[in-house]
Amino acid sequence: xxxxxxxxxxxxxxxxxxxxxxxxxxxxxxxxxxxxxxxxxxxxxxxxxxxxxxxxxxxxxxxxxxxxxxxxxxxxxxxxxxxxxxxxxxxxxxxxxxxxxxxxxxxxxxxxxxxxxxxxxxxxxxxxxxxxxxxxxxxxxxxxxxxxxxxxxxxxxxxxxxxxxxxxxxxxxxxxxxxxxxxxxxxxxxxxxxxxxxxxxxxxxxxxxxxxxxxxxxxxxxxxxxxxxxxxxxxxxxxxxxxxxxxxxxxxxxxxxxxxxxxxxxxxxxxxxxxxxxxxxxxxxxxxxxxxxxxxxxxxxxxxxxxxxxxxxxxxxxxxxxxxxxxxxxxxxxxxxxxxxxx
Amino acid sequence: xxxxxxxxxxxxxxxxxxxxxxxxxxxxxxxxxxxxxxxxxxxxxxxxxxxxxxxxxxxxxxxxxxxxxxxxxxxxxxxxxxxxxxxxxxxxxxxxxxxxxxxxxxxxxxxxxxxxxxxxxxxxxxxxxxxxxxxxxxxxxxxxxxxxxxxxxxxxxxxxxxxxxxxxxxxxxxxxxxxxxxxxxxxxxxxxxxxxxxxxxxxxxxxxxxxxxxxxxxxxxxxxxxxxxxxxxxxxxxxxxxxxxxxxxxxxxxxxxxxxxxxxxxxxxxxxxxxxxxxxxxxxxxxxxxxxxxxxxxxxxxxxxxxxxxxxxxxxxxxxxxxxxxxxxxxxxxxxxxxxxxx
Numbered sequence: 150x151x152x153x154x155x156x157x158x159x160x161x162x163x164x165x166x167x168x169x170x171x172x173x174x175x176x177x178x179x180x181x182x183x184x185x186x187x188x189x190x191x192x193x194x195x196x197x198x199x200x201x202x203x204x205x206x207x208x209x210x211x212x213x214x215x216x217x218x219x220x221x222x223x224x225x226x227x228x229x230x231x232x233x234x235x236x237x238x239x240x241x242x243x244x245x246x247x248x249x250x251x252x253x254x255x256x257x258x259x260x261x262x263x264x265x266x267x268x269x270x271x272x273x274x275x276x277x278x279x280x281x282x283x284x285x286x287x288x289x290x291x292x293x294x295x296x297x298x299x300x301x302x303x304x305x306x307x308x309x310x311x312x313x314x315x316x317x318x319x320x321x322x323x324x325x326x327x328x329x330x331x332x333x334x335x336x337x338x339x340x341x342x343x344x345x346x347x348x349x350x351x352x353x354x355x356x357x358x359x360x361x362x363x364x365x366x367x368x369x370x371x372x373x374x375x376x377x378x379x380x381x382x383x384x385x386x387x388x389x390x391x392x393x394x395x396x397x398x399x400x401x402x403x404x405x406x407x408x409x410x411x412x413x414x415x416x417x418x419x420x421x422x423x424x425x426x427x428x429x430x431x432x433x434x435x436x437x438x439x440x441x442x443x444x445x446x447x448x449x450x451x452x453x454x455x456x457x458x459x460x461x462x463x464x465x466x467x468x469x470x471x472x473x474x475x476x477x478x479x480x481x482x483x484x485x486x487x488x489x490x491x492x
Numbered sequence: 493x494x495x496x497x498x499x500x501x502x503x504x505x506x507x508x509x510x511x512x513x514x515x516x517x518x519x520x521x522x523x524x525x526x527x528x529x530x531x532x533x534x535x536x537x538x539x540x541x542x543x544x545x546x547x548x549x550x551x552x553x554x555x556x557x558x559x560x561x562x563x564x565x566x567x568x569x570x571x572x573x574x575x576x577x578x579x580x581x582x583x584x585x586x587x588x589x590x591x592x593x594x595x596x597x598x599x600x601x602x603x604x605x606x607x608x609x610x611x612x613x614x615x616x617x618x619x620x621x622x623x624x625x626x627x628x629x630x631x632x633x634x635x636x637x638x639x640x641x642x643x644x645x646x647x648x649x650x651x652x653x654x655x656x657x658x659x660x661x662x663x664x665x666x667x668x669x670x671x672x673x674x675x676x677x678x679x680x681x682x683x684x685x686x687x688x689x690x691x692x693x694x695x696x697x698x699x700x701x702x703x704x705x706x707x708x709x710x711x712x713x714x715x716x717x718x719x720x721x722x723x724x725x726x727x728x729x730x731x732x733x734x735x736x737x738x739x740x741x742x743x744x745x746x747x748x749x750x751x752x753x754x755x756x757x758x759x760x761x762x763x764x765x766x767x768x769x770x771x772x773x774x775x776x777x778x779x780x781x782x783x784x785x786x787x788x789x790x791x792x793x794x795x796x797x798x799x800x801x802x803x804x805x806x807x808x809x810x811x812x813x814x815x816x817x818x819x820x821x822x823x824x825x826x827x828x829x830x831x832x833x834x835x
Binding site: 300302304318319322323326337338339342343344345346347351354355356357364377378379381383385386387388392394396405424425427429430431432433434444445446447448449450451452455457459 | 643645647661662665666669680681682685686687688689690694697698699700707720721722724726728729730731735737739748767768770772773774775776777787788789790791792793794795798800802
C-alpha cells in the first residue's frame, strides 16, 4: 500500500475524513495522497499529520497516475467519474450504491468474500454499512451452517446521512432541551428524541431502498439467492454507530454457545456478551473501533435452528471507510491492483 | 365512573401524574379523588383543575371508602398494599408486574380481552407497555387469522423507567453536546445518543424480564400459549413513546392490504401508512395521544403468511395510565366494580 498513489474523492465529507484518518494510521506518505472534492471545496486545506494537503477539484485528469481511487461523494459522482478514473489507470473502490448491483462489479467485505476481488474490472463496490456489520456477524456462521432466513431491525445513527445530519441532530437536541421548536432539513421529520422508520427512499413493495440493500447485497456477497432477508431500517437519535437486532434461522440446529464460540475466533469480530455484568455492544462505545461487536446471543424460544443477536459497529469506519481501505489492502497484498484502463 | 371514589397510589410519579391528567379529562370530581404516595411525598400539593389536592401517605386505612385504586408505585408497594386495598373494599388496578402472571388476576387490555375482567377477585393487572401496543395492533388480526409467530424488536423511550430516567437523558444529552463526560445513575451505561439492548434484568435464558413479559403476557391475554414470541427490547434516547418493529406470521395468508383494512376499523388504533408522503408512526408525534399508531405495513418478502409493521404508542398513556383507566371504565360500565374484601 505504501507505494501506491491513492486518491480520495469526497475528501471533505465524513467518510472522506475517516479515509484520511485511517490512511494516516496506515502510514501512507502524504506525497502519495491526492485529495479530491467538488469545485466548492477545492482549495481547502486538510491536515495530514504535519503535512498540509490542498484539496483539488475532481476532474477526469485528476486521476492520472493514481493507482487506487477511494470514492465517497455520492452516487452521481461515482457514476460519472469512476469509469473515467478506471480509464486513467486507477482501480476504484466506491462507497456509493451506484455500482453495487452491477454484475461486473465485485461487492466485497474482505473478511467475507475477498476472493470476489480477483476478477474485478477496475471498479469495486463497498457494501452498505448495515449489510457490512450484519454479514461480519453472520458469514462465519453461514460457512458452518447455512443461513435460511434473516429478520433484522436496525437502529441506525445519523452519521450515515453525513455531516449535515450530525449537525441537525445536535442542533435539534439543544432546541428540544431548551423548549424550542425544531425545523427539519436533512431528515423529513424531527430526529432529536425521535425514531424514524425511514432510511433512503420508499419503493413500490413498501420497503425502503436501504432495506432492500440488506436483501440484495446479502445475496450477492454470500452467493446465495435463496436466503430470505427481511429488514426494517430505522433512524435513531444516535450520532454514530449502527445497532442491529437480528433473528437468524439456520438449516441445522445452532446452539447459542456454538455461535458464540465460532464468532469468538473471527478476526474483525469481537464478542461482548456477558449480560450478568451488563456487557453488550453499544454504539457509543463502538465508535472509533475497527471491530464489529456481537452480543445478546441467545437461542430463539421454541425455534431450535434460530438464534438472536445484537450487532453494533462504527458505520463510518467498518461500515464505510475502513472496509474500503481493507479492500485496497487486499488488492495490494494479492497484486490485484491492475490498471484496467491504460493499455 | 363519576360516582366512584378513586385512589391513585404513586400519585407523584410519571404514571401517577398521567392518571391525574386523564381523570381530569374524564371530569372525575376532585372530591372523589384520593392521592397517595410514599411518606416522603406525602403533604405535597397536586393541582387538579382549580382544586389543590394534598397527597397523603399510603397506609392500609387510606383505602377505606375507595372503590377503585389505581396503583403505580412499583412492585413492592403493589405486592404489599393491593391485598390490603382489596380487603378495605377497593378494586385494584395495578400497573406493576407484581400480579400479572397470577392465574387469579385478570391481565387486560380492554380492546383485546375485556371479558376477562368479569371474574376478577379484586386485583386486576395492567400489562407491560410494550405488550399493550403490540397486542393493540395484533389482536384484531389474530381474531380473523390466528397468529403463529411474532418477532419483535422494540425502541423504548426512557419515560418507562420514570421521571429520573427522563431527567438523566436530558442531563446527559446536554453534557454530550457540551463535550462533557456523563455519569450514569438510572441506566447502567450512557443513554444519551446511545442504544442499550437491556431493559429490566437478565434471566438465565439470555432474555431480559422485559422481553419475557412480551412472551408471557401475550399468551395470557390472547389465551393461546402456542404462539411463538421472540422479543428484543432496547432502550433508545427518546423521552417518551415506544416504537416496535414487528414481523408476524399467521396460519393463513394475510395480504398487507387486508391487514391495513382490518386495522383501519379498530377503535384505539390509527393507521398512519402513506410512505409516499413520509407518513408513518413516530414516538415524538404519538406522545399525548390515546391511539396506538400502526404503519409500514408490508408483506414479508417470500413469506406469504407474514407481514411486517411499525407500531408506536405513548407508553405512559396507552401503555400505562390510559389503559388502567379504560379498565376502570369497563368495570364501571359493566357493574363489575365489586367489593371483594368487605362482606
